Structure formats: structure tokens, C-alpha cells
Amino acid sequence: MKSAPFSYIRPSSVDDVLRTLDEHAGAARILAGGQSLAPMLQMRLMELGAVIDISRLPGLDEVRAEGAETIFGPLVRYAKIETVPLVSERLPLLKRVVRYIGDPQIRNRGTIGGSLAQADPTGEIPVACLALDATIVASSVSGQRRIAINDFLVGSYTTALEPEEMITEIRFGVAPDRFAFLERCRKHNDFAVINIAAVGRRAADGTWSDLRIALGGVEDRAVLAADAARLLDGTLLEDDAIAEAGRSALNDVDPPDDVRASAEYRRHLVPIYVRRALRALRDDREDASG
Numbered sequence: 001m002k003s004a005p006f007s008y009i010r011p012s013s014v015d016d017v018l019r020t021l022d023e024h025a026g027a028a029r030i031l032a033g034g035q036s037l038a039p040m041l042q043m044r045l046m047e048l049g050a051v052i053d054i055s056r057l058p059g060l061d062e063v064r065a066e067g068a069e070t071i072f073g074p075l076v077r078y079a080k081i082e083t084v085p086l087v088s089e090r091l092p093l094l095k096r097v098v099r100y101i102g103d104p105q106i107r108n109r110g111t112i113g114g115s116l117a118q119a120d121p122t123g124e125i126p127v128a129c130l131a132l133d134a135t136i137v138a139s140s141v142s143g144q145r146r147i148a149i150n151d152f153l154v155g156s157y158t159t160a161l162e163p164e165e166m167i168t169e170i171r172f173g174v175a176p177d178r179f180a181f182l183e184r185c186r187k188h189n190d191f192a193v194i195n196i197a198a199v200g201r202r203a204a205d206g207t208w209s210d211l212r213i214a215l216g217g218v219e220d221r222a223v224l225a226a227d228a229a230r231l232l233d234g235t236l237l238e239d240d241a242i243a244e245a246g247r248s249a250l251n252d253v254d255p256p257d258d259v260r261a262s263a264e265y266r267r268h269l270v271p272i273y274v275r276r277a278l279r280a281l282r283d284d285r286e287d288a289s290g
Contacts, residue, residue: 003041007050014060014139017052017166022141024050026163031055032075032114035106060113060168063087072170074113079104081112091172093179093197096286097128100181102189113167116152119159121256122192122217126153128181129170130222131197131214137169144168156220176201176210180280183216184269186260192217193261194269198277206236208282213245213274218253218266225249228274237282245278246271 009028011017021028027049031037034055040046054060060075063084070090078098081087087095101107101124115125116136126149134149138161152160161167176199183195200211211232213225228245235241255266280286 004044004047006041006048008053009050010053010056012057014057014166014168017054017057018139018141018164020050020052021164021166028052028163030117030166032117033077033109033111034114035102035110036114036118036120054166065090068174070172072112072172074111074117074167074170076112078107078110078112082107091132091175093128093132093175093181093199096179096181097124097197100124100183100192100195112170116170117159117161117167119153119155119157119221120191121156121219121221122195123222124181124183124192124195124216126222127195127214127216128197130224131179131199131212132172132175133212135171136167137171138162138165139168140165146171150224153221158221175199176212178202178281178284180277182273182277182280184273191260194218194266194273196273196277198274198281200232200281202282207234208237209233213249213277215249215253215270215274217261218255218270220256223252225252225274227251232278237278239279242275242278242282243271246274249274 009020029048031051031053060073062073063076063086064071078101081094081098112125115123129149136147136152138145147160154160179199181197183192185192194217197214200208202208211229213229214222216222228249231245231248232241249270253270255263257263
């Protein structure tokens with residue numbers, strides 16, 4: 001199957017992009033890395049009047065520090081996230097997560113902004129950004145607005161972006177110093193059945209705070225296991241507390257049935273993977289199989 005006809009536009013600036021989006025009134029989409037949009041067009045899961053290619057716009061592929069904040073342009077590719085020292089220093093969870101995305105060819109093309117705009121409910125980047133409490137900067141001809149990641153992710157492949165808006169920045173505050181990530185797939189490089197990112201701070205006395213537990217594949221969007229995180233605040237992450245948090249996480253999910261797994265199987269996995277992630281977080285280890 002081939003895509004329906006559309007106009008291909010390569011603007012020379014962000015202002016040109018915003019004007020073009022405004023002129024097309026919802027009939028255009030932005031092409032960044034193309035790892036999600038191109039297959040959807042080929043399978044005619046969407047039909048567009050225009051595709052706006054921003055892949056060569058300068059300045060959108062940078063990672064920079066601005067005081068305590070770390071700011072990503074929307075064209076920062078997964079491969080760059082793996083290698084930039086600033087990411088390793090400030091947001092090591094992101095570096096860990098991109099290892100789970102596709103293969104080197106995908107990581108050389110896919111972008112952080114494209115993944116967030118796509119909002120795949122099993123996507124690794126949305127789950128990690130939710131755990132890290134990112135803020136999305138959306139721009140249009142009318143100006144800019146900042147959207148908290150929990151408000152940005154609306155539903156399956158649906159975000160709070162208006163048709164005339166594009167992501168121009170992804171901003172992160174100071175991240176907790178401990179993190180864990182794991183996911184389950186049917187086979188290597190497949191879409192995740194379930195994934196989980198957890199972050200937190202451990203005090204000198206061993207107690208934990210600022211815990212955030214984000215889950216993918218268990219709703220029509222990535223979600224926070226907020227009740228589970230609250231239960232663990234101030235604890236030592238003892239095994240009993242972790243087990244209770246795993247059970248509590250079921251209150252925040254409503255898993256779907258799809259071709260990869262049943263809702264029943266996903267509900268079975270939730271407490272197991274929450275426990276594994278929290279033990280890895282507590283023990284500061286990458287291997288979360290225990």
C-alpha cells in the first residue's frame with residue numbers, strides 16, 4: 001500500500017513552519033525523523049494535505065543547560081541522547097531508555113520531539129518523560145505555551161497539541177538521582193507489552209522521597225502510579241512496602257486488549273514489574289529481573 005497524495009514542504013525556519021501549519025488548518029503534519037509518521041502514511045492510517053519536513057532546520061537538534069533546567073530541541077535524535085555528556089550527567093534515565101528503542105538505524109533517525117508528538121502509549125520516550133516530569137513548549141503563530149507532560153499526553157496517539165502548534169522545546173528540571181527502567185516485549189525490537197520508569201531520591205538515612213512511577217502499555221496513554229508512589233514516600237523501600245505498592249499500582253491502570261497481549265495478562269504483569277523496578281531503584285542496579 002502507498003500513501004495518499006500530499007504536498008511536501010521543506011521550510012527554512014521555525015516561523016515558516018508555524019505559518020504553514022496555520023495556513024493548512026489541521027491538514028498538515030510535521031515530519032521530523034519519520035520513524036512513526038512514514039509508516040502511518042504508507043498504511044493510510046492517516047491522510048494529509050501536506051507534510052512539513054523540519055529535519056534540516058538548524059538549532060532544533062541541540063541539548064543545552066539553562067541553569068538547573070536541561071532543554072532539548074525536538075530534533076534531538078535517540079543516538080545523540082546516548083552520547084551527549086550533559087544527558088549522562090543530568091538525565092541518565094533517558095540514556096538508559098533509548099537503548100530499548102528499535103535498532104541503530106531507528107535510533108539514528110528517530111527524535112524525542114517526534115516520539116512525544118506521536119504519543120504511542122507503549123513508547124519508551126513518553127514513559128521516561130512522564131517519570132521525569134518534563135514540560136513541553138508548544139509554539140504557534142499566536143505565541144508559546146508550556147504544557148506539563150501529564151497534561152500533554154491525552155490518549156492513544158493523541159496529545160494536547162493544537163493542529164497549528166509544533167513542539168519547539170522539551171524542558172526538564174533537576175531529576176532525582178536514582179532511576180530504573182524495564183519493559184517486556186514479545187520479541188526483540190517489538191512494541192512493548194508493558195514498560196515502567198521509576199525515579200526517586202534516597203536520603204542519607206535511607207528513606208525515599210520524590211518518587212515517580214510511570215507505566216506504559218497499561219492505558220491508552222502513559223500513566224503515573226501515583227498511589228503507589230505516595231505509599232512509598234518516607235519508607236526504606238522495604239520488600240513489604242514494595243509489594244504493597246505493586247498491588248496499589250493496579251488502581252491507576254485500565255489495560256487494553258490488543259494483538260500483543262490481553263488486558264488480563266497486562267494486569268498480571270503490573271505488580272510484578274512495579275516490584276522489579278522498585279527493587280532495581282533501591283539496589284541501584286540495571287538488572288531488574290529479580
